[in-house]
Amino acid sequence: MSIALQLLLMPLAAFLVGLAMVLMMRKVRASVERRIGPPWYQPLFDIYKLFAKDTQISHGVMHDVAIMMVLGGIICVVLFLPVPGMSGLSAKGDLITLLYLMMVPSLGMALGVGQTANPNGSIGIARALTAMAGYEIPFFICVAGAALHYGTTDLNQILTIQQHGGHLEHWGIVQMPLLAVAALFAVHAMLGKEPFEIYVAPAEIATGPMVEMSGKYLGTLFVMQCFQLFTVSVLYTTLFLGGGFSWFTLLLKAFAVVFISVLVTNVYPRYRTDDVLRWQWKWPTGIALLGLGMVMLQIGR
Amino acid sequence: MPDYPIYRDPPEQCRTPDAEERSLWGRTLERIADHCRARSLFVLHYCTGCGAIELPPSMTSRFDLERVGMQPMVTPRQADLLLITGYLSVKTLKRVILTYEQMQGPKYVMGFGSCTINGGMYWNSYATVKRLDQYLPVDMYIAGCMPRPEAIQQAFLQLMEKIDSGRAQNWKEYYRRYDHYLGEQQALFGEQFHTPTDVIGEARHYSLFGPETLGEHTAKLAKYDLYHPGQGAVDALEVKR
Amino acid sequence: MNAFDLLLYLALATLLPSLLAPKGRSGGMLTTLAYLLQVWLLFSLLPSVSQGGSVAACLEFAAFGHTIGWQLNGFGWFFALITAVSALIASAYATGGWERQCDHASRLHSLMALNVLAMYLLLGAADLISLFIGWELVSWAGFLLMAAPGGQSVQAALRYLIYALAGALALLTAIVLIEQSSGTIQLDALRGALASLPDGLSWVVLALVFVGFGVKLAMPPFHLWQAPAYGYADGPAAAFLGAISSRMGLFGLCLVLVQMVGLERLVGLALPFSFFDAQSLLAWAAAITLIVPTYIALTQNDARLLLAWHGIGQGGFMLLGLMLGNDLGTAGGLLHVLNHASYQAPLFLAVTAVVYRTGTADLDRLGGLIARMPWAYVTLLLGIIGLAGLPPMNGFVSKWLIYKGLLDAQMPLLFVAAVIGTLGTILSVYKLIHNIFLGQLRAEHREVTDAPWGMTGPMLLIAGFAFISGMLPGLGLYLVEPAAAALGLPMPSFDLSAIHAPNGALDMLVVVSALIGAIGFGALLFLNAGRSYRTQPLDNYAGGHFLTAQTRYQYSHHFYAGLLRVIGPWMRPWLVALEQGSGHFLDLASAASRGLYYHNGLRFLVFGTVVGLLWLLIVV
């Protein structure tokens, strides 16, 4: 497939899969609460409606630019994430590049929210960044362990190593079970779901970063959520679940990752900010450090 | 007859279609948008009245409003539908007006219960507002004291039907007849009443100007310089409320 | 007379204009021009210093039976180039408008020129004695520059002086030890010469060198002096100092550790009863330098102090990279010196522009300035993206190299430590830009405008370079190559835009174009999706509350309350207390002896004699 076509198809696929994941999330939540939940087209209708708003408020140039940065940044991330049949630009930037690119849309959003000049938004960003300090530490320990185990940070090589030969024995989760568990915790916090949903906290800080977002501004954040679900779950699948031979297996695994997270979400209230940090720095970090130790023993140093 | 004009839906033929609407492409997009709007209402509850108690059953597993795409939202910026769930005191009405002005169009208002229609059992009270639609364009009233969830759902479905068919255009009237609404608000709150939002500027920006957007009441806003948001407005807001 | 001689003379001559023309702007302009010439001269030196070559100056003299001389090689050249460019930018900025609010502009210019000269003399040292001469000159010139504004900056500079003197003593001892054990003081002859020292002596030399140069690098536990000393200096001087001054410590440390001792020897030098060897010990010291000051920066309320603390932290990054000894780490460590200078200078300059217009750098007393000072905002934004090490800025490239280097060297814990430092940086730079530029504009800043173009131009220029060299990292790596060659360290293969590695490559041109292309796509979608109305900031959600200019609708104080509740207990300033305690003890002792002296001179004399004799007895 030509690279231009890939650059077109990869974000499109990510968006559609992300929409389905959002739908699944809402459906699962509804069933946990014994409701029926939204019809299948709901996520799409929400986004279309938001983009079709007749009036919307901008708080300044940075507010607008931030939305472009969010949209552009999150699309750019997807281009560096190899999926079956399409490797996109993943040969030009490795795992570390991908992880740091993932921070660009967040930074854009932080700046835009800052310009909306609402303290609820600022508190939301402060909390989001604090939560990031919480989950990125265990996640990067897992990344370090995985990179050492595979001996590479090139995502294509990581996939090749796992898919080599049989089906299961080379998977990250078999080779590094502790790291996989720790990373799952971190991924859950990365998706910003309860009990780590401190920065949205609707009843407390009025949805934090989204407080002044209307129309297409909010719509873009909805789109970002779709992409984020896709990116995070596929990244986890790539690192620990052997990626996918085909789209079918990839989606099966990616949806499973999101599904676990959604199931956990619905039975929890929200932690306080400092408790998120304590929890993340105790359990996932501890497990990840143990896992890292095992990897170090395996590679013999 | 009351001396203020009773506001009703504008007749269909009075709408001047803009250039975008005339093209087939524009009309198709607008048709889809209307359908999506009807099926994806983000709701802002203004829960000061008794009617609020009927919302939890409507939202949760008994009736589950998410089936028809309705979701609660927390700030006016994100919401499409403002629910006024019962009586409004004069003080609350100020906040409701600000909240309404901060919502983004197309936006809809729904009044719950007889209190919003005619004052209900608070008709004799010195502190409550009798008719909501004097101050804001209301799209739908629900009669009853208090309306049952079934009635609320019925109203939601009717509103959706109205939105879907493109008839829920009341929000534009707030811009087109801003002078009228501001006059009513000033009559209640005093001459100096104004909000930090710039309704006239928005009307100009979105070509929602009508014959009654400006008038004797909006002339009183001139000294707050809301026409030129920025420095002037900040000065204006320093005026003691 | 070769180009290096010319450079030294020119650096000396740069002192003159501001001394001769203390009033008016001509002095500053001539100084700026002289820096431009220096940069040009340095570029003309590039062919002779690349591939391990060096240029000797004709300046030399004999003392203690050694010839003391100066000779510039690729390593020194690299730092000298950054010095000259930093000085050029800072001086252009000062001349361009900043000095209108300053009553000692000519002093500032001449002191900065003195600093540059001193740094050249240090960077071009050919032997240990000229190294020490250069080192002392750098310390004193730095002290004068820090103390130039008077007031609290003098206090901070004096504090620096005390640390620097302690460091100099340690350094002098180390030099004597090195000379005694190897019999030579010529740096070229000393290459690898210390590798054969016995273990005990090696540790002593390492410790002394660590103290001597580590003080300048402000490595914990010597980190307390730097932030106030740099932060409270004049704005342009702070930019200059923050960009390059403490890198002199890195220069010295690498000279001894990498060039004289050699990294293989460091790895072989095991610390008894532990898993550590000298190399990993130094790498961990670098990691601590990275983490501790970064999280101290997070708690600062003064924008200048915040930046200065980050300067210390990023120094840890550079040392971390250089301690690895592999190609990626070396390239990353050295490239980070350049990159750090190229974003730290605009950061300080942008903050200075804010101070120039508003009169304060207090992060609790600013806000919403983006609408009033957009260019300062753009500069600061580019700077913080670089400092945080995110794409597309150049800070990302050097950090990427260091991360990859750490993974290649199989040091995952240090990798995690580096990430922890980066996370702290991201948090703290957002606080910086948010509290100054975002949020509600304060009523008293409604009339503020951007700084004059004479100031905005230079800072945008250097920030622009930070962006371009992020897109084309080859530009910076090309300058790093001579330095790595002079040190004898390997370099990865690279071209203008990409760094090649068999297990994960990076092509910044692709990354940046993908990012810009995607953002362009986002912009298309955004701009086509219906119009928006630009409102004023007080039209804002406050739960139905009517906002007025009197409402302080801003969240800035104690920005990361949740985080600090967790890490706060670890951050008690016990070291500050120790420093203050020892200071008070000295105060007390000197007050006591003074009291004794004035009270009864004879008894003081007797007491002094007895103590002196006792000391002699013990020593002899």
Ligand code: SF4
């Ligand atoms: S209509 Fe009845 S139930 Fe509703 S607010 Fe009024 S008094 Fe309460």
